[in-house]
Amino acid sequence: MDNTDLAALLDCVGRTWTPSQRLHVGDVAWAYAHGDGSAAPDVSLAWGDPLLGFADVWLPGSTGQPATAALHLAAQTMTTRQLAEAVDELLRVAPRVTVEASRQQTEVVEALRTRGFRETGGPWFARLWRSLADLSDLAAHPVPEGYSVRPALRHELARRVEVHRRCWDPARIKRMLGLPVTGDEAGSGYSAERHRAVMDTPVYRGELDMVAVAADGSLVAYGLGWLDAGSGSVLFEPVGTDPRHGGRGLGRAVCAEILRAARDLGATQAVVGPRGDGGYPAPRRLYEGLRMREVAQVVSFVTG
Template identity: 40%
Template sequence: MPPTVAIELPPGLEPTAWVDRRADAAARSWCPAQRTHPGDVAWSAAQHDVDDECRSRVWCAGDASGPVLAWSRVEPAGPGVAYADVHVDPTHPEATGLAEQALGWSRGHAPATLLTLLDRERVLLDAVSAAGGREQDGPWFTHLLTDLVDGSGRPLERLRPSLPAGYRVRAVTDDEADERVEVHRASWAPARIKRLAGQVPDGEEAGSRFSRPAYDRVRATRLYRRELDLVVEAPDGRLAATALGWFDERSRSGLIEPVGTAPSHATRGLARAACAQLIRELARIGARTALVCPRGDAGYPIPARLYRSLGMVPVARTRTFRLGSG
């Protein structure tokens, strides 16, 4: 077995080549018991800007050109607190040792470190427990899954999208990039999300971090496919909603992430219709399952209800832990 080597990446934007290599690592071991889908890697990496304080370390087999076995990406989460995104290939013979190394490095950036795991990620859960991690209360996410084929591998009949008169769902075009970004930003404005979750905005919320450069980085990743980048077109020709899908050929699994509707077109079933079409597209290109990961707690139940109405069922949930002082 080749030795492992730890490589610290430059802060800020992650090179696309490393994003793709981490997505490959997630694909090698992905199953419903793993928190990170390859599509999660591609989408989340694009959200960081050049001046972000994100720090990353990856562990590779053999040397820097070898397969990625584990990673930790750490960024500030408040005074004295950092958030760590940690992944370890649970099938690797040295998974326990890699988990210990990743957690140890993650804890070196702030007095306290938060990290979120899936309740089925046994290797990381055991490592966090051994390190004295304390589970935290608060919002959590559910992993909802639907089968796209039956036990014989035959495609299952899927719901057809149902839209109000004059609306249609289709793939985005190249000349709609700026408008698509603006629909996402309006859909995911932090103040709006607070209101949807029953909270009162304080007026200090920043805008969505998504931008045209971020969208360009999304489209530059190996996993991006334009036929899975769907938009809902309103009767006046403008974009009203978006839904992005990711397909991993190795596991033949699809991920829906993210979905949003412009506030002026809300409550018309557009997000549900876009997701229904996205599931059909995933099935068409060979996916056997489709996954989505909305909030699962009672604080923001609307998205999970939407996905359950499409036949998606819970298979796991997240748990958040705190390591260190505080």
């Protein structure tokens, strides 16, 4: 399959979406636009017509480490044999490979285990969910005094990019993860070109690209919501607050506004995928404060 066919990837993920699966259409669009900073895969695999599953594979070169694969299998519409054949083809491309899968997608986990995959025991991600039927609880998360929250404007692209870069500065992320900071870390690679690619994806909605604005007009926090109209679900990916304005409830206020806007656009439920283990607990606390609860655990499996 030509990996440029984003529409097919979005249809594959959205057609049988459940809150407990690893990918939402927003994850696909964000990764496809390289918003996450990922490189183009070395190999792309696809199964079924219409598409039932796909994998992007990054080979390790001469490092001796396992390859990495981003794998999606629509287990609800694939037979046991089709699941096994897909995993077998992945292993032919990368005999030693790490993948992530939701523990709640038991058919996928079983297909991996029967082919020799085992859990790595490393960091894992939670899948948190809430209904949007009643948003009255969001009144507990008002916009802090001196700030406002609104959708980002097209003419402020440079400022929208800069607030992302401040929030996701690599040295800052290392500190939050308890990793050593060397002082020679490069800045964030997020750019205007990358954000334009995000905006060009068919599921980007400007109404859900929210920013928090300080009294001096500077952008100090943001959150991007991705609406899947088919399932009526909205995903948060990513969300960030400038560290100089942290601890004031801006993250929750931005997310609360995304939930209201998504509800007005027809969404009935929301999901997000923060770290689930204790290595980076702040994002999970933010979303649980918005009454989002765990419905799945996404863990790493490795073979070889």
